[in-house]
Amino acid sequence: xxxxDISDAREKLNSLQAIIGYTFNDENLLFTSLVHxxxxxxxxxxxxxxxxSLEFLxxxxxxxxxxxxxxxxxxxxxxxxxxxxxxxxxKASYQNMVAKDLHLDEYIxxxxxxxxxxxxxxxxxxxxxxxxxxxxxxxxxxxAEKFILxxxxxxxxxxxxxxxxxxxxxxILIEHAQKYNLDLIYTxxxxxxxxxxxxxxxxxxLDGHKAIATAKTKKAAQQMxxxxxxxxxxxxx
Numbered sequence: 616x617x618x619x620d621i622s623d624a625r626e627k628l629n630s631l632q633a634i635i636g637y638t639f640n641d642e643n644l645l646f647t648s649l650v651h652x653x654x655x656x657x658x659x660x661x662x663x664x665x666x667x668s669l670e671f672l673x674x675x676x677x678x679x680x681x682x683x684x685x686x687x688x689x690x691x692x693x694x695x696x697x698x699x700x701x702x703x704x705x706k707a708s709y710q711n712m713v714a715k716d717l718h719l720d721e722y723i724x725x726x727x728x729x730x731x732x733x734x735x736x737x738x739x740x741x742x743x744x745x746x747x748x749x750x751x752x753x754x755x756x757x758x759a760e761k762f763i764l765x766x767x768x769x770x771x772x773x774x775x776x777x778x779x780x781x782x783x784x785x786x787i788l789i790e791h792a793q794k795y796n797l798d799l800i801y802t803x804x805x806x807x808x809x810x811x812x813x814x815x816x817x818x819x820x821l822d823g824h825k826a827i828a829t830a831k832t833k834k835a836a837q838q839m840x841x842x843x844x845x846x847x848x849x850x851x852x
Contacts, residue, residue, distance in 0.1 A: 631722045637750055637762060644753050648745035651725035651738060666745040669752075673744030676751050680763045681705065703774045710740035713767050719743060743767075772851050784841035787850055788821055797822050801837050819844045 628645055632638050639645045643661055648669050650656045657665070681701050689697060703709065711734060714720065720733055723742050733739055747767075751759035772784075792799040798820075804827065805816040816829045819840035824847055828839035845851045 627722060631717075631719075634717055635746070635750075635762065635766060637754075637758065639749070639753050641753055644749040645746075648749040649723050649742060651723055651729070651742070653726040653729060654724040656724040666742060669745035669748040670741045671748075672751070673746065673748035676747055676756070676759050677705070677744060677763060677767070679756075680760045683760075684764065684768065704768070704771060706774075707737050707740040709770070709774050710743050712770055712773070714739035714743045716770065717743075717766060719746070769851070784838055784845050784851075787845050788819065788841050791848070791850055792821060795822070801840070803833070821848065824848050 624646055625642070628639075628642055631649075632645070646656075647660055647662045647664070648666055650660060650666055652665065652667065678701070681704055682697075685692075685697050685700050685704075689700070692700075719742060720730070720739055723738065725738065729736070729738065747759055747763065750762050788799050791797070800820045802818045802820070803815065804818050807814040807816070807829075812831075814829050814831055815833045815836045816827065817833070817836040817840045818825055818827045819837065821844060824844055826840050826843035826847055828836050828843055830836035830839050842851075
């Protein structure tokens with residue numbers, strides 16, 4: 616049987632580490648999280664566990680971080696609402712989107728024919744959770760949490776957007792402004808229409824960027840301007 620050395624995969628592993636923003640102390644952990652049971656590389660795993668067992672742990676780490684994030688962000692919501700939100704963010708369809716954004720599909724070791732219908736399987740979602748576990752085992756819960764907040768939740772607004780009462784784009788800008796000590800400014804540019812059917816035009820400005828939006832209420836116009844500005848600043852996609 617052909618022998619395998621982790622150095623054979625180092626270029627590939629380094630490329631992924633640059634994407635995820637974390638450098639492993641133990642590259643074998645990362646490698647293990649990427650090896651699907653169908654692949655030839657599965658024969659060369661040196662850990663006592665595999666990607667499937669890492670997936671189990673990663674699911675629990677992810678659930679903890681999501682629960683903490685949602686509880687903190689939506690402190691006024693009841694348990695049923697928070698459970699609904701965590702379920703939305705834990706769906707395989709959302710995890711597949713996150714995995715593709717990280718180009719994880721290009722780094723997973725698997726049989727070629729499995730790549731043909733990845734969207735119809737849980738392979739991407741499973742290995743994303745395995746990756747989360749690998750980061751946790753290689754570091755600590757705080758580092759795993761940072762990865763989840765920075766990478767996994769980057770697209771959270773896409774699944775929460777249908778529930779406009781759950782997502783606050785103004786808060787996204789406020790958090791960014793506070794983090795970098797910047798001024799966030801909202802300016803009412805215009806009011807249109809009769810008193811019983813007004814529209815309001817607002818401009819949002821932050822760090823040299825600006826966006827303008829119009830809506831039937833001042834609050835909605837500010838939110839729409841904030842969303843446009845957050846997208847322009849690449850705070851969301």
